[in-house]
Amino acid sequence: MKSLDHIVHSDESLRVDQMYFRFRGAEYREGENWEMKQQLTPSYILILIKSGQGSLTIDHTTYRVRPNAVYICPSEHTFGLEADGIGAEELFLFRFDVYGEGERSARRLQWLKSEPYFLQGEVTVFPTGSLVAPCEEILDYLGCADALERFRVQYAFEQLIYTVLKNRRLIQQDSRTALEYAREYLERNYHENITIDQLARIAEISPKYFVDVFKKTYGHSAMDYLTALRMNRAKQLMARSSAKLRDIAHQIGYQDEFYFSRKFKKEVGVTPTLYMKKRRRKIAVYQAAVMGLLLPLKILPYAAPLHPKWTSYYYQTLRSDIPVHLSAYRQGEHSHADNLEALRQHPPELILSLDDISDDEKRELEQIASVYYIPSRDTSWREQLELVAEWLGETAEAAAWLRSYDHKVRLAKERLQPIVQDDSFLAIRMLKNQLFVYRNQNITEIFYGDLQMREAGISPGQMDCDVPLTVEELAQMDVDRLLLLVCQETETLQYWKGLQLTVPWQELKAVKNKSTYLISSDPWRMYAADAIDRVVDASVAMLSGDCP
Incomplete structure (x- = not known):
């Protein structure tokens, strides 16, 4: 068992008593406020689930949340929470920063950007419910009028951290439950003939109870999970040019290739033959927007940028279909280097990229495979689609897609005109504590x-x-209807929460008439054919009242 007395992570070496946990804020969330969209956090986030069930995604890892468990998201990472809608949901959320003593002087504190191993993921808390009272105590202190009592929050928060760390050390030797062993057995042996009785024996519970508790814990049945594992593996095998349907069926646990074909079509929506036809070329897309030029041509990329926040739609719908996942976060120092290395490790036949990258990056890409550069300036999304279609020999597919899009737009206008009539619109972007008129290409x-x-x-x-x-x-301006793009990061979300309570905001014509609409970065900020198509769908849904 690794001791917390001495922490080693990457190139850092600190004792826990050399670390300082600075409390930044706290929230109690319940009901419809329990859910949180995927967002970037500048500080560490600690979440304690008091009640409710759902899924918490930290970067690319998704956890089935459980009451009395603690979840920690490191700073400069993303997190989001979805509720199952079962029962009353309650949680506590704390924001904090971590500092460590400097190498040269203990008087100098350094912000720990490289997180210690114990400040991430899930921590089970024993005894159950032991952290609820300390969390409520912190919120009580935070609301005190007396400054000294508010100062006490820092002390109470450090006690909370101590309890979490102490608990982690006590349970670290065996933190996995028998149910998790059963799930891991499925993931390792999906190609074998697996039964509920067999899994129940691994979990050391009755078959009937296993069926109930597996679905309650993970959100789907064990057999549905097994099928999903097999289908995802089948998709990966289909990406190989030499793949044969019979061999794929046998490798994932089906002895009858015809039964596998029927099962695949039921789960995926197309036959294995058609799916493999779409995967016949290994095409990598270097930016997420380029993926929106391939999908209308019914081509799935071999490699693409995917992330639950930065490319949420593609991540949710296509992550199991794309074998090689590139980083979708272009602002980091190492993102493009990591992507280049991933492409070297898994070389495609062709790379599609926008032309607005550096000359050095272009040279490195061209050493990996042939590259087609798509003009990013003074070229409309229609022209980009037609250009890519011409390169790939799919001009007929592009023409059919554009006809379908034009027909969709005509129907959308016919439906929306009686609803909006002559109402005026304005799109607003909210960043930090400021508002801006928003007029990107998708809007205009x-x-x-x-x-x-x-x-x-x-x-x-x-x-x-x-x-x-x-x-x-x-x-x-007396605007009739407002579109709001709220940046999903902590400071902006806190400003947005407070702004809605102010009288000037509540007196706006659009707000009084309940004609404000939240829009998301994806698809409204992605200028590509597939995203444009989804902008039309989103507009009809929000203005006609067909969206939740």
Whole structure:
């Protein structure tokens, strides 16, 4: 068992008593506020589930949350929580930073950007319920009018951290449950003939109870989980040019290839033969937007950037279909280097990339495979799609897709016109504690252009997307309907939460008429054919009231 007295992570070496945990804030969330969209956090996040069931995703790892368990997301990572909608949901959320003593002087504290191994993931708490009272105590202190009592929050929070760390050390030798062993057995042996009785024996519980508790814990039955494992592995095998259907069926646990074909079509929606036809070429896309040019051509990429926040739609729908996952976070120092290395390890036949990357990056890409560069400036999404289709010999597919899109737009306008009539619209972007008029290509070309929604009259100065807009200026515009793009990071979300409680915001015409609509970065900020198509769908859904 690894002791917490001495912590080793990467190139750092610190004792726990050399670390300082600085409390930054706390929330109690319940009911519909329990859920949180995938967001980037500048500080560490500690979540204690008091009650409720759901899924918590930290970066690429998803946990089935359980009451009385603690979940920690490191700083500069992403997290999001979805509820199952079963029972009353309650949780505590704490934000904090971690500092360590400097190498040269204990008087200098350094922010620990490289997280210690114990400050991430899931920690089971024993005895159950032992942390609820300390969490409630922190919130009580936080609401005190007396400054000294509020100062006590820091002390109470460090006691909470101590309890979590002490608990982790006590249970670290055997933190996995028998049910987790059964699930791991499925993941290792999906190609074998596995029965419920066999899994129940591994978990040391009755078959009937195993069926109930597995579905309650993981959100799906053990047999559905087994089928998903087999189908995902089949998709990976189909990416190989030499793959044969009979061999794939045998490798994933089906002796009858015809039964496998029927099962695959039921689960995936297309036959294995058609699926393999779509995978016949190993094409890598270097940016997420380029994926939106392949999908209308009915081509699945071999490698693509995927992330539960930065490319949420593609991550949710295609992550099991794409064998090689690239980093979707381009702001980091190492993202492009990691992606280049991933492509070297899994070389594609062809790479598609926008042309707005550095010359050095282009040279490195060209050493891996042939590269087609897509013009990113002064080229419309239609022109980009037609250009890619011409390169890949799919001009007929592109033409059919564009006809379908134009037909969808006509139907959308016919449906929306009686609803919105002559109402004015304005798109607003919210970042940190400021508002900006938002007029990207999707808004101007698709929402105001193709769908012919009327943009509110704004002055030339306000059209500058980098000039802040006040709520008072917004009120003077007398806008009928507002589209709101709220940046999913902590400071912005806290500002948005407070703004909704202010009188000037509540007095806005669009707010009083309940005509404000939250829009997401994906698809509204992704300029590519597939995303454009989803913008039309999203517009119809939100304005017609067909979305939740």
